[in-house]
Amino acid sequence: MGLLEFAKKLEPDKKKSPFLHTVYDGFFTFLFTPNTVTRGGVHVRDAMDLKRTMTFVVLALMLPFVFGTYNIGQQHFMAIGQHTGYFEALHLKLVFGLIKIVPIWVVSMVVGLGIEFYFANRKGHGIEEGFLVTGALIPLIMPPDIPLWILTVSIVFAVILGKEAFGGTGMNIWNIALLSRVFVFFAYPTTISGDTVWVAGFDQLAPGAAVDYGWADYLFNGLFNAFGWSTFNDSAHITDAFTGATPLGIAAHAGWHEVTEVYAPSQMWWGVIPGSIGETSKPLILIGALMLIVTGIASWRIMAGMILGAALVALGLNAWGATPFMEVPWYYQFYMGSFFFAMAFMATDPVTGSNTPRGKWIYGFLIGCIGMVIRVLNPAYPEGWMLAILLLNTFVPLIDYLVVQSNITKRLKRA
């Protein structure tokens, strides 16, 4: 095995440079499952390990990732009224999307993994895989134009105070990715809420504003010209008909009918709408969700409970019908916002979610209920899932305590 010998040759000395060794070990164990054998206890082990678990979540995120990249471009070109067809000038949209998403992705991985490596070395354990998923989730829940320094600060906050302070992977109380988002949400609200942050590539998001490609048009236009493809047009302006508002933003004050004036239901369902990078395309997220359920990695109980809770509250709000937003038909609530993304990838985090089968139902159901209440009834917050999940994260120990306590009481009653 040539690769193995080569990798072994690179191994830094553990005593001389412990940090390098920790990092090396982290990468080496990705190339090769280590040759450790069982000692004491069981003599054989299941083939499943945490690396594979985490990798499968990342794989499930790949479709929203690709679509998010495309949608950054699509939203941009729809704003300037060029290449508005979904399949027109795909190269421009993808390149534009990549220019936006790659820095976010790199920053989130480098900052997060850097902290992870530092703490792994300090505490003298192997690098845990937890941040793989967190680092893949964070770019998907941010607006495309988020300033990278804000992103960095939010990740440092979330990983150090949210995770390492509690003891590292598996010990945190709140979902790390959501913690970084909620940090941006409260510390820098203008970068992550309102109608003017969801479409990328402009100095300001208002009719008549000029595009701002930076270096992209110099770099790529020559290349695209050589192929005879369409190119970036740096003299374009935002069209007068453009509104940067998300469907939720419109529905919140004007109701469902106004939403459909701007966005067709199919457009919302397939995800060609402004929003956080990875949250918009419902079918692709659901494919990821199904993949996680089929492989048994994410809890179907939490997902089912959440759908049930959200649907019930939405039905109730329909019946109440005091505001235009309450009258939005309950199943159309699922077309808007980030419900499915939160359901598939955020609520199901096994560390911060409930541990018991019954607790998972309760946990999911309450997220569904509370998230919908925040979305519809609270005028300050446009979307409810982030806050609902963090809130329920806080109450997970209580839910599990009650479930476990009922088991204990049952056992005592035998006597």
Place this chain on the structure above:
Amino acid sequence: MGMRKTALSGIFIISGFLTIQAQSSTASSSSNSFWIVLIVVVLAALGLLVDLFYRKGSKAPSYVGGGKFVGLQKGFNLNVQGAANAKVVEATASRFAVIPPNFRGISPIPKMEVNEGDEVKAGDPLFHDKNDESIKYVAPVSGEVIAINRGEKRSIAEIVILADKDQKYRALPALDLQKADRTSLVSHLKASGFWPLINQRPFDVIADPEVTPKNIFISTFDTAPLAPDLNLVVEGQEEAFQMGLDVLGKLTDGKVYLGLNANGQQAPSKAFTGAQHVEKTWFKGEHPAGNVGVQIHHIAPIKNGDVVWTLGVQEVITLGKLIRDQRMDLSRIVVIAGSEVQDPHYVRTVAGANLGELLAGNLKDSHHRIISGDVLTGEAKSPEGFLNIHDDQVTVIPEGDYYDTFGWLVPGKAIPSLSKTYLNSWVGHKAYNVDTNTHGEKRALVVTGQYEKVLPMNIYPQHLIKAILAGDLETMEGLGILELSEEDMALCEYVCTSKSPLQKILRDGLDAIREQG
């Protein structure tokens, strides 16, 4: 099972419906609501029905009769290569050992009654517990004591006996079972050396002679990987087995419970199904359905303060012979299995046989691990080691100290796995060549809900483990630690994604509670 698939199809169908609905804007909203609610209701009903069907347990087989039937849904059969042929061969082992640490609950340094070089008969006492002199630990064979090996802190690791060609037995006083009362029976068992073979729950330790057990439980089948077929073991010993059950009936105020196997194509041996003066319960399900701890949980769960006894089938046979033949006969039928064994089969030998001698000439390769017991709960031994007292199985599997390229990514692997991320866990039930590789490194506990899938008891294993790690004795007891032994947690440890040593943690917890008294 059923519920997960139903939820899956539910989400699938609803998302499909929403997809179609997204394309058309004509349908009125009330009819949409109606259809979605209808789909959800129908699916929920279907899911409950399927679940009910699953839970009822694939029905009891036709041979089940005379006794309660319990269908267990949770569990996992580890399908391992190297199953034994149903032939029993006389073993040629010459050295046998009694290993004091095998007897859980004995004081660390027992008091020796023999010295190296002494001649002993089978059934002669070798040593006794310092705390209770009346409990004797006896020689399994007659011969010369050739070694008393010491372990840490001068504890006694093993007493090795070179067996005589012709076995001589210590003659024991006759005991009339009809007339004997419990006290005389107990002192007879202690003096004859049988007592240390009786285990008690809680704690899974040698039974406390002061306590009369509430009930006695015997599992008549073993679902562990490559475990021996006890129907084969009991063949020709039916009378001794029944005799042993009768003796046990005198030792408890409650009942003697037999757990019977309802998994097979055919009914188990007549010795089990036709046993007299016992309560029978049939169990159907994957491993650990054959574990006596799981069976107790479903027959008559241990309450706080209860003490019950557990015995293996071969121990019951020994007990029967003890009374019938008036001698301590520790002969055992042991299965030799595993993918590294050339010809897996059963051998007739005596408890504590030397493993190297049992396996001589029957191994494929030198890079293997010899295990006294099964791959989940057994103990790794060198060829110089000896069979543990309660084991009726020797397993030999390859060592797994190799590197595996991109082990976390490949879609399929020739390793049995509970994880559906491996394609091979979806298809078939072929036997796997397992090795001792850990398939990943130890991590913090992250994944939830996987232990519950393989423990068919109403217990929250993950919370129990966390309570033990936190040293919270009250919660441990509340969560049912007293019902468990290592073997019951072994599968949880096998499936654990974080590669945690659950059996050791459980034993630490049990020890902590026992020390508290």
